[in-house]
Amino acid sequence: MTRLPPLTSLRAFEVAARHLSFTRAAEELHVTQAAVSHQVKSLEDFLGQPLFMRLTRALELTPAGESYAPVLKEAFEEIERATRRLMEDQDRQGVLNVSISPTILSRWLIPRLADWQETHPEIELRLVSTPKLADFVRDGVDVAIRHGQGVWPGLAAHRMFQAKSVPVASPKLMNGPAALKRPEDLSRHTLLHDLVEPDSWRIWLAAADVKEIDPDRGMRFGTGAEAIQAAVEGAGVALARRAVIRRDIEEGRLIIPFEVPMPKNFAFYVVYPEGAAKRPKVRAFCDWALAQARQDAMTEDGEG
Incomplete structure (x- = not known):
């Protein structure tokens, strides 16, 4: 030779x-x-x-x-x-590392994991639950679900659904002398705060033009999932993305007592490094997540 x-x-x-x-x-x-x-x-x-x-x-x-x-x-x-x-x-099989906030993980993704496993049994998800934005290189992350305005340098972003917050409470709070009928009635209930987004109630009350309620009062929780669960148990009123409490609403655990038009600046996106667009595992998760968002009517149009 x-x-x-x-x-x-x-x-x-x-x-x-x-x-x-x-x-x-x-x-x-x-x-x-x-x-x-x-x-x-x-x-x-x-x-x-x-x-x-x-x-x-x-x-x-x-x-x-x-x-x-x-x-x-x-x-x-x-x-x-x-x-x-x-x-x-x-890259069509094996492990896919996904960064996701605790609330979206527990309230949106986990209820859908059975569908993922059925349709993509060859791809094993490793879920990194954190409120912080992932560093794709340092943290070894392949794809993430994050909220914002859809612009992150070096990342491709695909809009899933609007990050619109609505007040949620147990149906039991809809009855009695302190029943929730209008935003001003929140003065007679405990506000449940998510420390990941500490200004949520301040923003919501301002949009509702409610000035008599102290937006800082109430109980504080480490994640939105914890605040939502407290609302399910009747401990007060939480703010949540419509996307993550849809099943709680459908199954009667929570109600939305009233709605206030909110700015549409923010949405949830599935994101990944621009150079990873052709990776089969990344493409599979992205397509699946977007299909789930469409199927469950979680896009902006679906919210009305």
Whole structure:
């Protein structure tokens, strides 16, 4: 079998031949210009013939270089294609790391996990529950569900549903002398706060034009899920995204006593690094999450 030249020398020549420049080849390969020149010279010594004519301010390919360069270019492209196919096949199964807030995890995603497992048994979700924004590289996260205005540098974002907060309470609070009939009736009930979003009641009461109620009074919980559960138990009134309490409403555990038009600035998005758009596992989760949002009428249009 014919002995082959070193791969690094072949790569250095192929890039230099494309650019007709050792300097630009060095930039692409993230090495020094001298390193590229050395690798090309080593290849020429191996082949026993020059591949470049080195002019004062330019490079030109010799006839041997002109015939050799396109063959190498095609070979490296085929290696790249084969590598990509292999990695994509591997990425169709295995572990997918998902960053998600505790409330969305417990109230929205967990009730839907059976559907995910049925439709994607080959992909194992590892759920990272945190109120903080994930660093995709440092935290080893593949995809996340986060709320905001949909603009995060370096990330692709797909809107799932509006991050609209509504007051929720146990149906038992709808009866009696302190029944919840209008926003002003909140003065006779405990406000349940989520420490992850401590200003939620202040924003809601301002939108409702209710000035007589102290937005800071009431009980505080570490997550929205805890505040919602306290509301289910009749401990007071919480603010929650319509998306995460839909089943509680349908099954009669919670009611929305009244609604106030809220700004539509924020929504929930499924996000991932822009370079991960073609990864099969990421694409599968993104498509599934968006389909779930549409199916459950959680988009802005579905909320009315």
